[in-house]
Amino acid sequence: MTKDEFLAKAHESIDRQQARITQLREKLKEESGEAAEDIKEAIANLEPKLEQAKARVAEIAEAADDKWDDLKDSVIEGWDKLASQFESGWDSLKGSVKRFFT
DSSP states (O other): OOOOHHHHHHHHHHHHHHHHHHHHHHHHHHHHHHHHHHHHHHHHHHHHHHHHHHHHHHHHHHHHHGGGGHHHHHHHHHHHHHHHHHHHHHHSSSSSHHHGGG
């Protein structure tokens, strides 16, 4: 995988996660009580993971192209771990929040 291919894949993933958080924010406007609290908790849990992903991608984008071959394996492994943590965050959402995505 080239650096550009990796960055395209990473940006696609970030965009997808950002859209999901945006959906949660929109649902928050419609909900109240326990559902609203669950959504706020979900957003608070997921946003830092998304920001971490954005920061990591920015670092990788700034790395010199000639360093990519040396860094590629560890970068891809680290990204996969970060993406997995983000997905785990979604998987751990309460049922009241998950129902918005079914």
